[in-house]
Amino acid sequence: MTATNQSTSGSDNGSVTTEQLENELTQRFGFAHFRPGQAPLLQALLSGRDALGILPTGSGKSLLYQFLSPHINGLIVVVSPLISLMADQAGRIRRQNLGKVAVLNSQLTVAERQLVLQQLEQYRFVFLAPETLQQPAVQQRLRQITVGLLVIDEAHCISSWGPDFRPSYLRLGIIRQQIRPQRTLALTATANRRVRQDILKNLRLAATTFVYQASVDRPNIYLRLQTVADETSKWQQTLMLVGQQVPTLIYVATRREAEELTQRLDQQQPGIAAFYHAGLSTSERNQIQQLFLKNQLRVVVATSAFGMGIDKSNLRLVIHYQLPANFESYLQEIGRAGRDGQPALAVIFVMASDQQRLSQRLLRNRLTPGSIQRFFDHPDDPQQLDTNQQGILQAYRQAELPAAQVIAILQTTAELRFQQWQKFWTYLTSTTCLRQQLCDYFDPEPAQLHHSDHCCSQAPTPSLTTVLARLQLAQIASAPPAAARHLRQPAAVLRQLFIES
């Protein structure tokens, strides 16, 4: 977690001190101190190096490129996975008057898009999706002008979405080499060693790239692994949790499950819950998000569609009613709790029957070597492929990859998904500390841990009721002032709560 290999040549900014940076931070942004990782990443980038930053959710990743703006010649290009994320971040830059900003996506009319492209030099920041970056006209324009900084936001998408969902993510490295940015900054909240290597390799970043990995531990989130015998028991315990009357997010595996669980909750307490999945229209999704953010809706039952870019500070309870696919998803999803630094609870329910059900799901509906080959040989042959599968294969074909290589890529990805799931399952059914395991999985070096009951074998594990009684989630003020987000003592709060007398 320390900055190493300070660059010594090729830059007039190479020797900027943390103190100088902090002065600038206070002057320009009004913060007294950097969050962990911000200063070393800025120093590396100012000295002309490329960088990869793995920083926890809500630790000020966008501040990095905002801060760098006056130190950089040329355009700052930010690659973002979601239109809503682009809109949020562009809006923030506009409100803070940090420079002229453009968003380049399908929400714009053809004329608007052409205008932005024509006047590209006049902007300070441009936000776009990897798909847009693939367009020849966009690439050509970016090659003509100076790109001072290329930012890849949510860079883990390269690894998690690239191979079998959004193949444009796999082409970022090639495009990067063509537009030749002066520096590149990749950012994410979750990346273990394999994902870090995936990101560096796919972006074609050099081995000298500065990598900063912060601890993934979120000490104010109490991790609870709850093994249940059957659906009835899971439902009853969920009712008890929902009875805490705090902002709650419930993750389920399917759209149908989200709707059914919402309906059952609604029968118990009408109006408290809504479901959220990608089958809803954009306006419905926005509406639910807004209600939830404004505390007018207490419970959201969601698929993995809910999360990225949603910044609700006072989420107190995240329930995994069904298991996520791997550690990465789990960490991302529980990470949405307690962003205000106040105590929060993450409960994950595990049933013995989950193992078979979920491994079967992963083994099913896969593209077989036969169907991939057939697609390449006879692209017009309408096989039993869904639109997503067709799109993926089409993209690989357009990238002029031979069928054999596509088969290998998709085979490896599928095997990896299965291994990730098995690994996650092993951990969920072991008796060692979940927090310890999360940190082992993500961190390069052991972090100082803040243990929850699950790991402390010397004491009997308290019941869920006891945990709830200690946490007193409902007593926590729902709307903390902005300053509370910089609070650095959640561990002390927890110690009072858990390590009593």
Place this chain on the structure above:
DNA sequence: CGCTTTTGCCGTATGGCAAAAGCGGTGCCATACT
């Protein structure tokens, strides 16, 4: 992959049985329509 649920048929009971179906989720972009 193999287990559960639904369907279809029997032929007339409100079952019985076998065969067939069903079984994740994430979002850009385009283009063609009202």
